[in-house]
Structures are given as structure tokens and as C-alpha cells.
Amino acid sequence: MAERILSGSEVVLQALADQGVEVVFGYPGGAVLPLYDEIFKQNRIRHVLVRHEQAAVHAAEGYARSTGKVGVVLVTSGPGATNAVTGLTDALMDSIPVVCLTGQVPTHLIGNDAFQEADTTGITRPCTKHNYLVKNPDKLARTMHEAFHVASSGRPGPVVIDLPKDILVGKAPYLEPAQVQHRTYNPVVKGDRSQIEEAMEMLASAKKPILYCGGGVINSGTQACKLLTEFTRMTGAPITLTLMGLGAYPASDKQYLGMVGMHGTYESNMSMHDCDVMVAIGARFDDRVTGNLDFFAPNSQKIQIDIDQSSINKNVPVDIGIIGDVGHVLEDMIKVWKAKQYKIEANALDSWWKEIEGWRGKHCLSYKQPKDVIKPQHVIRSIHAATRDRKTYITTDVGQHQMWAAQHFGFEHPYEWMTSGGLGTMGYGMPAALGVQVAHPDATVVCFTGDASIMMNIQECATMTQYRLPIKTVILNNRYMGMVRQWQQLLHGSRYSESYSETLPDFVKLSEAFGFTGLTCDNPADLDDAIKKMLEIDGPVILDVAVDDKENCYPMIPSGKPHNEMLLGQETNGDEAIDSDEGMVLV
């Protein structure tokens, strides 16, 4: 095929189009003006102008996480690129496929401390899956296509392409995606068959099995989630999900135990602790999940399935580690289970479930909604109830409200839950909601945020207005950095150092200033009406709900404690101080 010679910017746009990109989240600047000129001249790719580059990356993450596609970001050199770093790190930690194009000073000025020069590939090397600096126009098209492949395959993640301005302005040949193949990068997708057989034999012999599944299942796709459901039902085993895995299995199902980990349910964590065979599927034994490693599931054999070989045997040694794509491996697991007619021994499984029902009986997420003050959990549950028959996507910020959303909003399907898990980035919620709403214009998108978190990307209100994105932002307003206050109460003698939200804006006026509706609610009796009103308004809304400022998030496994030493909270044993020097140094 004859090479087509285009300008560098045309090559970039052509590559984006050929990669199926529909929308780019970005912010212009000197180094990327040639690209913005090209964007101006075409109408295949839509550009969404955010108000801060960090938000561009979170928006791309929201877009990616809610569609299964790659999210695309475009920012300028220097401060544009450095502003994107938090978002890139967030995407790396949560394995979200993002391609981020950064402008760069022209090649002959690189290294000269030129205006708005930053060593972008140097700065982003540890916070991307891979990055490129394109110095040779012949490599531009290849790099673009390769970046999409790297971002979306294997364990997904963010990829940066640093584009010097002279490369964008100069001529460059265009190559079709099909003409590009990578020499070294070839992730394994199919799991080793004999290991899978061994694993199924191990599971079939279990008396107290548990399936522990994470974000990898969602990354693997909707088909993988279906297979997970099929497999879980076939085996009759209990299943728990990580924060990143919510939605991979229907929350309403009777085999589902709820979320696992620091703020997971009592029944999940006790089952993890007491199980004899654990199957980890697309989950990475994060410290928020395992608690104290020395006491983690002490009597269990472990099987782990992950596409990233470095996730296997990293924190927790496993007996069988299967490298492969969760969807492919689950398919084989189902085949083997059926072919060998495996069945977990009925008596054993029965008494395991009886034990679990005992733990369930604690109703660890229960709370009492009094007449005078709104409980934050109640807000989540009420919104869940009010949106049940709509296609609804949820994003969150970081803090107590995030954990309450994870605990109390039942997710039935994958792709509907967007949260910053690994990095815990305050300021994620609203921009992520932008990306979700852009991808799903007709769906209901709710962002649960806190009074502190919302301030971290509040400028995105302008983006909501500009693109008429009818996002419903719900502030669980406890006038505190609640999660910080909770730790200070439990670990630092109730010395609430700098965790009070001293001067909050009037969120109604703020909403109006940005051109949309603001609502408030502080009376439990009015909550349902406020929610109804919010959902009926055809446009962005901020609903500021004054909630109980003393409420703590339970259950909780304090840092450094094992799963069977959970704190259950007010309804049972009160807000007791945590006495642990070990826990003190942990985050």
C-alpha cells in the first residue's frame, strides 16, 4: 500500500479515528495548537473541554470504565502534562485504559529548559503503563496505534504519547492500524489448561470455598462477568467482590456476600478468613482487602487468576497461579467443571452456608434513621431505590461517602460503578461523571461526593453547564473530612486536627452561579421529595444533603488487624478507640 504523507497533526487525528475514538477530553495550549487546529477542521472526533487537566484524565477514566473502551486525553506541554499526572497515576492503579497525548516543545529545544518544557516522559514513566516521546515522524503513526494496543490489552493502563510541536507541524507518513505489530509486547490471554484442571480439582474438594473477585473481571468485559455468574451458580460457592469489582456479579443474588475488605461486610470478611479454598479472580490482594497478611485466610489453599503475572505471588503466595485473561480462563474453568462433573460436597457446602448465614445475621450494614437527622447511608439507599428502574451510573469521590455508596448501592451490572480505588483520589467523582455522561447521554449519572472532595475539582461545574451534562451530584455533607475525622477519632484520641470544613460555599448559589440548579435537604422527611425533584430536573443538579456529622463508616477492619477482628460500629459495640501501634504507621 502506498504511504500517505500527511501533517503530523493529521496523522494523529487519522489514527484516533481509525482506533474508533469518538471523543477526546482535553485542554489546549501552545504546544498542541496544531492539533487543536486539526480538531477544528474535522467533525469525526468530538472534543470536550474540561477546566483542569486532572479532570480530563478522570473524565477519560469515567468514559473508559463505563464503556470498556479506551479513554483519550489531550493536554499541552509543561503544566498541562504535570496537571495530568494525578489522573494518570489513578488510571494506573485501577488498570483503566487511557491514551494521553501531551504536547512537547519542538525537538531542537528539548533539554533547554524552554518555555513550558517538562520532562514528561521522565515524570510519567512510573505512573503510566508505558510512554513514548515521538522524535521521528516516521514513527508517529506506529506509536499512536501501538499506544492503543498497549493501553487496552493485557492489564489495561494509561499510556502517554509526548508530541513535540515540530512533529505535529511537519510531514509524517500514515500507517493503518493493521500494518502495526508489536515485537515484544504480547500478553498471554489463554490460561494453562493443566493448571486450570488442577485448580478445579482443588475447588471441587473444598469444604469452605469462596470466590474473591475484583476489577480484573470487569476489565475482561461483560462476557467475563456473565461467565463469572454462570460459574458461581454452578459451584454454589459464596462470592465476594472488591471495591473495584462491584457489579461484576449481581448484588441482589443470594450467593453474594457483599464487598470484602476494610469496609466490607462481616460475612465477606469472616468467610475470607475461615475459607479452605479461595479462588481469586482478577483481584490483587490489595492491603485494603487482606488486612494483616500474617493472619490472612490462614487455613486456605489459594488459586489466583490474573492477566498480570506480577500480581500473582506479590503480597500473598498462592498454590496455583494462572496467568491469563479472566474471561478466557473462566470459559475453560466452566468446561472442565462440567466435563469432570465436579460438585462441591453437598453436606460440607450446606454447613458452610449455615455458618455464613450466622454471620449475615449480624446485619452489619444496618443503621437506624432517626426523625431529626439524615443518616448518610439512608441517602444512598434512597437514591438506589429511586433510580432502580433507570439505567444508572454511579461515580464517587473519596472518603466515608465513597464507602457508604459501595456498601449500600446494590450494583447489578458491570460498568455502572466508577470510583478511585487504588489511589483514592479526592476530586475524581465529578470529572469521572462527565466522562460517563458523555458516553451515555440518556442515562442517569449520579456522583456521590463529600463536602471536602467536591472542592477538589469544583471547576468542572462549568464543563457540566457547557455541554448540558445532566449529572446529579449529591453531597453527603457532614462538614468534615469525614474519613479523616473517623481515623482521628479512632486512632488519635479524637483530636480533629484540620479536618473540619470551616468555610463551605453555599452550594445552591454556587450551582446557580454556574448556571444550573442547586438543592438542599436537611430533614429526613424531605429527602425523598428532594431526590425526586433532582431526578426530574433536566440538567445538572447539585443536591447538598446535610447528614449526621458524627456518623462513622462501619464495619471496619482497622489497619494492621486481621479479618476476624472487625469493628462493627454503633449498633453493636460503639465507637471504640483502636489500640494498635502497628496500625498507627499504616495508612
Add this chain to the structure above:
Amino acid sequence: MKETEISKHTISVLVDNESGVLARVIGLFSGRGYNIESLTVAEVDADSHQSRITVVTSGTPMVIEQIKAQLSRLVPVHKVSDLTLSGPSVERELALIKVIATGEQRVESLRIADIFKARAVDATNNSFVYEIIGSPEKINAFIKLMEPLGLSEISRTGVAAISRGTLTM
């Protein structure tokens, strides 16, 4: 081997010789708190632009497995091989060692160099630069002996390693 026992491993990594690749490898070690005892790198195949990096590191078996897994998932990495586990291997290092001395010490340093098959590659009236090639242990031993004899400067290449016999990466 016990899970907590720390052992030394020599790991060979074949990489695309592109800019930043060494920074990726080193950044991985420093970012994750692994230690590097020795590191060498040079292009070994000019046509396919491949370099070979040899890293000597140490850790528990789980840490060593992590290091290899982390290296393997870097995009420009072709292959990772643990020479310590894959069978017998040859390890060689070159060192240049400057000894400043006169009289009996100077003569003694020459005598020891002879025993170690080190060559004098530079000489003045009161100095020698010795070139020695061998295993890191042999070079360490040589340096130890030179210490009282006017040892004043050392430059070492770090370890290059390859497996014995017909086994290849």
C-alpha cells in the same frame, strides 16, 4: 529454600535498545525498593537494536519472582532469564585498579598481579593501572590484597553473565 532467606540472583534482560529503557529498568528497582548490586548494559545485536542488561540483585524467593515478573511486563522487554536458577553460568567482570607505590610495595603488587593474571595496562615510576578479569569474588580478593600496597582508585564494569553449555536465552 526458606521463604525468608535472602539470596543473590543474576538476571539477564533482553530489551529493545530504545531511549529510556534503562531508566525504566532502574526506576522499577528504585521505585519498588529492590536493590541493585551490579548492573551492566550494552547493545548485543545492532541489526535488531537489542541490548542485554545484566542485573545482580538479592531478595527472598518471592521478591526475586516479583522482580522478574515486573521486568517481564515492561513493554520493551523481550526476555528475562534468571541465570542463577536456569543452571550453571559464567560470570565475568573487568576492573581497572590503580596502585600508587614505590619500592617493595610496588614490586609486591606486581607479584600478586602475576598470580591473579592481572595485566599492567599503564605504568609510571610510582604507579600501575592493573586490568583484571574474573568473577566478582576474584576481583574482590585482588582488591583486598592491593589495599595495603597503595590501592588508590577502582573502576569496575559490573557483571556480564551467560549460561554454560548449549542453553541460550
